[in-house]
Amino acid sequence: MFTCRLPLLSRPQLMATLPWTPATAAVHQYLTAALSHRGAAALPYTEEARWTIHQHLAALSHAFPTLRPTAGHFTHNDGRGATLLRAEGTIPLATSSSACLSISIWLLEAYPNLPPAVFLSFPPGTAVKPRHPLVDPSGSVSVPYLRSWIFPYYNLVDLVRSLGQLFSQDPPFAISPSAIHDAKARETAKVVEAVQRHLAAAGKSHTAEMEALLDTQTQLKRRKAEIARGLTRLEEEKELLEQQLQMLIMNCDVMESWVAKNHRRPTASLDGVFEPSNAHSRPAMECVAADMAAEDVMYALDEALREGCVPLDVYLKSVRTTSREQFFHRAISAKLAPPQFELEN
Incomplete structure (x- = not known):
C-alpha cells in the first residue's frame, strides 16, 4: 500500500501546472521541461522510461482533457519521499453526464514496468463505501487492470477507461448522514429563501395594489361628493x-281667455295702426314711406340685374325714374320737417 501527499514541489520548473482546457502543445512543452532536468532537480525515472512516460501522459491528457499532468511530492508507506509525476483531475462516469470522480494517478519510480498508484479524493460529506471491493478507506484504488499490469500492453488511457466503467457500475463513495442532513438543510434553506423572496415580491405587489385601491377609493369619494x-x-x-x-x-x-273673448272682432288694418298726431305729420309720413319704397325698388333692381333677370337698358331707365321720384319725396320731406319740428316743440 502507498500513501501520498499532494502539495506541489518548491522548484518552479516542477511546480508548473497546465490549464484545464485541452492544449497538446502545452502538455508536450511541460512534460519535456519536467523530464529533461538533471542533477538534484531530476525526476527519479530511468532514461529509457522518460520517453514512454512522456507519451503516456500526453495521450492521457489528449483523451481526457480534465486530467492534467503535474509534479508533486509522494510519500511511500515506508516513509520515503520522492518527487513524481502525476495526472490529476476528474474522470466522468458512464451512468451520468454530470457525475465525475476526482482522481490522482501517480507514476512511481519503476513506471512503466510497474503500475501507477491511483487514489481517489472525495468531496466533503462523502466517504468510501464500507468494504468496497476496489477502493480502501484511504482512497487507494486496486482494480484488475492494475493488478494484471503488463508493459507495453497496458497504458494510462485504457486504465482510466477501465476505472470509469467499473466505478459507473459500483460508485465508490457514500454520502454520510451528516452530509445528508447538511444537504437537506441546504435544500430547506433554498426553499425558505425562495418562499421568502416570493412572499416579499407578493407583499410588494399587494402593497402597490392596496395603495392603488386606496387612491381609487379617495377618487370615488370625491366624485360621490361632486x-x-x-x-x-x-x-x-x-x-x-x-x-x-x-x-x-x-x-x-x-x-x-283673451283670445276667446276677442277673436270675433274685426281685424284692424295695419295701415290704421299708426296714425299721425297732426295735419303736418301725415304728408311727412307719406313722403318718408315713398322714399323707403323707392329705396326698396332700387335694391330689387340691383338684385335683378346681378342675376341677369333685367336688361341693362331697362335697369338704367327704371333707376333714373325711381331716383327722380325719390328725390322729389325727399325734397318734400325736407320742406315739411321744420314746421313739424316747431309743432312738436
Whole structure:
C-alpha cells in the first residue's frame, strides 16, 4: 500500500501546472521541461522510461482533457519521499453526464514496468463505501487492470477507461448522514429563501395594489361628493323650472281667455295702426314711406340685374325714374320737417 501527499514541489520548473482546457502543445512543452532536468532537480525515472512516460501522459491528457499532468511530492508507506509525476483531475462516469470522480494517478519510480498508484479524493460529506471491493478507506484504488499490469500492453488511457466503467457500475463513495442532513438543510434553506423572496415580491405587489385601491377609493369619494352637489343643483333647477312652467301655464290661460273673448272682432288694418298726431305729420309720413319704397325698388333692381333677370337698358331707365321720384319725396320731406319740428316743440 502507498500513501501520498499532494502539495506541489518548491522548484518552479516542477511546480508548473497546465490549464484545464485541452492544449497538446502545452502538455508536450511541460512534460519535456519536467523530464529533461538533471542533477538534484531530476525526476527519479530511468532514461529509457522518460520517453514512454512522456507519451503516456500526453495521450492521457489528449483523451481526457480534465486530467492534467503535474509534479508533486509522494510519500511511500515506508516513509520515503520522492518527487513524481502525476495526472490529476476528474474522470466522468458512464451512468451520468454530470457525475465525475476526482482522481490522482501517480507514476512511481519503476513506471512503466510497474503500475501507477491511483487514489481517489472525495468531496466533503462523502466517504468510501464500507468494504468496497476496489477502493480502501484511504482512497487507494486496486482494480484488475492494475493488478494484471503488463508493459507495453497496458497504458494510462485504457486504465482510466477501465476505472470509469467499473466505478459507473459500483460508485465508490457514500454520502454520510451528516452530509445528508447538511444537504437537506441546504435544500430547506433554498426553499425558505425562495418562499421568502416570493412572499416579499407578493407583499410588494399587494402593497402597490392596496395603495392603488386606496387612491381609487379617495377618487370615488370625491366624485360621490361632486355628484351629490350636482344632484342638489339639478333639484334646485328643477324646482325653478317647475315654477316657471306654472307661470307660463297661467300666462297661457290668460292669453287663451283673451283670445276667446276677442277673436270675433274685426281685424284692424295695419295701415290704421299708426296714425299721425297732426295735419303736418301725415304728408311727412307719406313722403318718408315713398322714399323707403323707392329705396326698396332700387335694391330689387340691383338684385335683378346681378342675376341677369333685367336688361341693362331697362335697369338704367327704371333707376333714373325711381331716383327722380325719390328725390322729389325727399325734397318734400325736407320742406315739411321744420314746421313739424316747431309743432312738436
